Amino acid sequence: MLRPRVTLRFYHSVFQPKALLDDIIKGTATHELFQELGFLKQSQSGLVHWLPAGLRSLNKVKGIVRRRMNQDGDAMEVSLSTLSPRFLWEKTNRWAGKELFKLKDAKKSEYCLTPTCEEDITTLMNTYINSYKDMPLTVYQITRKYRDELRPRGGLLRGREFLMKDAYSFASTEQEAMQIFQKMNTVYDKIFQDLKVPFVSAWADTGDIGGDLSKEYHYLHEGGEDTLMICDHCNETSNVEKCESFPEEVGLHNGDVSVQYALSKDHNTLICFYYPKDRQFNWNMAVSTVDGDVDVELKYAGNDSVLQAFQRPDDEIMFSRILRVMDCRLNSRSNFPDFPLTKFLKNNFGQLDEVSIVAAEQGEICGSCEEGHLQAHRSIEVGHTFHLGTRYSESLGAKFTDRDNNSNAIMQMGCYGVGISRLVGAIAEVTRDEQGFRWPSSVAPYLVSICGKDEKLIDEVAQCIGSEEVLTSFNPKLGLGARIKLSHAMGVPLAVIVGPKNWPKVEIEIRGKRWASNSWREQFGSLQEAYDWQIVSSAPEKHLVPVKNLARVIEILLADL
Structure with a gap:
């Protein structure tokens, strides 16, 4: 339902663009379009001020x-x-995080911005x-x-x-x-x-x-920055970092091999994860192959640091346990790197084969159902x-x-x-088109705009609609066509066009996308005659209705947008 209209007009024309809309929208990145259309203003890299439309x-x-x-x-x-004190973050070993904003107070106590x-x-x-x-x-x-x-x-x-x-x-x-x-x-x-x-x-x-x-x-x-893998058979959806995959045929990689070293939690076993050099190592998949028995604190330590942590006297190193984990894409002819230890007993080696420890790729077999292919x-x-x-x-x-x-x-x-x-x-990024933003009604800054040049008629229509969700204030220098374009660029779902030509009827131009079923058509069929409701165009979709029935028709149309 539209909420009761209040007297304050929320959108001020001072925040509206002064340049031509076609020049603003064409080839403009979404963040820049936000600024050009008066939703927000970037103050510094990564920081913004929210303006009236964006705040709504x-x-x-x-x-x-x-x-x-x-x-x-x-x-x-x-x-x-x-503000959060340093000692709490030290307890959870997260104070060293590189993305924390850190500061000190007058007493030199340290905090971070959460x-x-x-x-x-x-x-x-x-x-x-x-x-x-x-x-x-x-x-x-x-x-x-x-x-x-x-x-x-x-x-x-x-x-x-x-x-x-x-x-x-x-x-x-x-x-x-x-x-x-x-x-x-x-x-x-x-x-x-x-x-x-x-x-x-x-x-x-x-x-x-x-x-x-x-x-x-x-x-x-x-x-988007993320990659999701979706199986075309079981429809299992996973982030690429969590997705297990297998090649159509195992053991076909004859090229160079990379290795990632890790230690068991007790540091008594050196774990060697071998995988094709041209593939991205998947830490999560690798750890799961050894039932999680890995010191995760060494995840980013690097191979040299892991080997240094594994060092022990010569009379002990040769008795150390070694576990080799082989990605299923490798075979005996693959070009493996040299083993780093010079003294060891072969009997202390263990090996896991036929596992997948690299990031999934398009077209590989889904690790969940082992039937479908990943997209x-x-x-x-x-x-x-x-x-x-x-x-x-x-x-x-x-x-x-x-x-x-x-x-x-x-x-x-x-x-x-x-x-x-x-x-x-x-939402702005995934819904925008060549005309600008195209918000769903759930988050649109306004549900309806009233576009016209006769202020008396605009006020009368606004009173009939009776809602604070109505945009009526435009830059007075903008003509009727420019106002409609601006309303569409801002993503307002419905533009009510007011003028003496059709009065007391008004035109409703649909800007919003129909996300739900076209339930409005059923009501149109039953109310068309009673409301004197006409569809005058399909592309763009336009409706003509007497102003006295406008509020009800708007509610019906918004239900799908």
């Missing part, structure tokens, strides 16, 4: 997310400090959760986050300051935590359905956040859910008393993020 879309996304978190997620909203809040929320909730009876519990916030990106790019898609919804769950058992994880994924499905733009969810790598299970939410788009799709990530387990609660001493009266039980956690400002940028 941003707030609509926030509203959708907040409503679903409250109603379907049974979550409570909080708001944490943006890019995410696992440390702070765990510490906070630990003061309130004492018993298993206090859980399960989910809290969330919608706040600005900060990441010191060396090369911000994509405008809102990868900035240094961004608006994010981050939620955190606390549970007494792993089973309870998994139930919350599954529930939150259902909530996310509803959020993205409310936004109307088609999306896909994909199993993903947990990355630096940690945990053992995660799911991402994406918009498919050729300009690669570029995408934009807009949401991520994690089952964290005790990754943070153990480090931060988040304990409670369980059902067995054990007062040292460790909380099970999950975290769930949605990039609010990133969503605005992503």
